[in-house]
Amino acid sequence: MNSLHFTAQSSSNGMVERDFTIGEIPGVLWSPPASGAAERAPLVLMGHGGGNHKKHPAMAGRAQRLVAACGFHVAVIDAPGHGDRPRTEHDEREIAELFRARAAGEPEGPIVVRYNAHLAELALPEWQVTLDALQELPEIGTDGPVGYFGLNMGTAIGLPFVAVEPRITAAVFGQHWPDVLAEQAKRITIPIEFALQWDDEHIPREAGLALFDAFASKEKTLHANAGRHKELPRFEADSAVRFFARHLGGPVTSQS
Template sequence: MHFTSEQRFDDGVLEREFTLGEIPGILWTPASRPEPGAAPAPTPLILIGHPPLGLRRMYPRLAGRARYYAAEFGFAAATVELPGSGDRPRRPELEEARAELRRVLAAGEPVTGGIVDALILPLVEQAVPELRAALDALLALPGIDGPVGYEGGVISVGVRLALVEPRIRAAGLFAGSFVPAVMFEEARRVTVPLHVLLQWDDEGNDRQAALDLFDAFGSTEKTLHANMGGHTGVPAFELEPGARFFARHLR
């Protein structure tokens, strides 16, 4: 891990851009406020996912959530660029799958399982090992102790990561991504506490499939917050209950 820039905001939060090999990322850490004579409190980490639109395009939303977690709850937060996204090299198979998805949606044709698999599974297969490597590097930094939560992003990436990564203690997922059939089987083996957001009128996704995936999760503690509105209309007030969910499980 190599840090390339840093800035400290008025709320004391430190933002540092980094590269992990060739993968760009951003880390936000809270200001240290130990009580007099007390040892510093452990600093949990939230790994924030995002759709494959590029870190620069997603930065305002990612930074807003990360700075809230750091300033109000004392969490560290980090995100890394997805494969084939932002400034990373294009992956032709993903580009072809996205083009085919755009074609069938424009034509009013059904989105087949084959299109969904081609769109999502290669991303999951590469992104999850990269996220685990990022956790290795982030948890080796001074002052970041864990445990770890995962939030947002492509929901299939979150499902796989929650299944295979024992350092993930809780996950806040955004329902709505196209989900391959195999991910429903993996979801049945996910047992960490879950906090899931669903936009009821999401124009590009299947509401029933999102509900079926929520039902499939094997977690004994899982909460679904459904709000009216389209894909990008998640209410701002959902930020606080999501943060309190992580506080219950990471503190």
């Protein structure tokens, strides 16, 4: 019932792209060329942002860096109500309320926090099933290290997942409010890299700092960049590659 089925395969930019389904969960797995059981590699799970999908350019770009620089496997699944998954009436109501608040110049945070918390409840077991299925692949296996990389909604969904999933050994988070998430962050002790925008028009810097402070990790690094919410520098993706190379193992080529 929860087995993984590949539905399409292609190659580009030095990596193999395989679409898959696990029950009703659609996903994509990016891998190095000619990967197999004899050359197992670490796995990085990535969560996409709100309103986006598993193959959003940001996801493909980060995956290409991790595959090319480290030889890792990278997997993304569509969050509930996103990408190839249908929206529910609840999704439509929350999205309409978000657009209404945005048009009226009202704070978006309370709506985003509430909606993302709902999505996280649905997505957490889906990520656990996905990780189970991916680890059954001979090129990944059950004994290799696993990381998680997700910003914005990817943090809202990924942080609760990492808080209860002992197989995750390093994670990159950022750009979210501490409401709901701070208590769960206190349960996380693995190495963390955290990004925030100092001039974020939606998430006050005090809120971002509070979430970073909540992690119980002995090794945690804060990356604070000047700029608004959508102005996170591209070089933060390269920093994440180096972070995962340190903690999951693997080379970093000159492109990083």
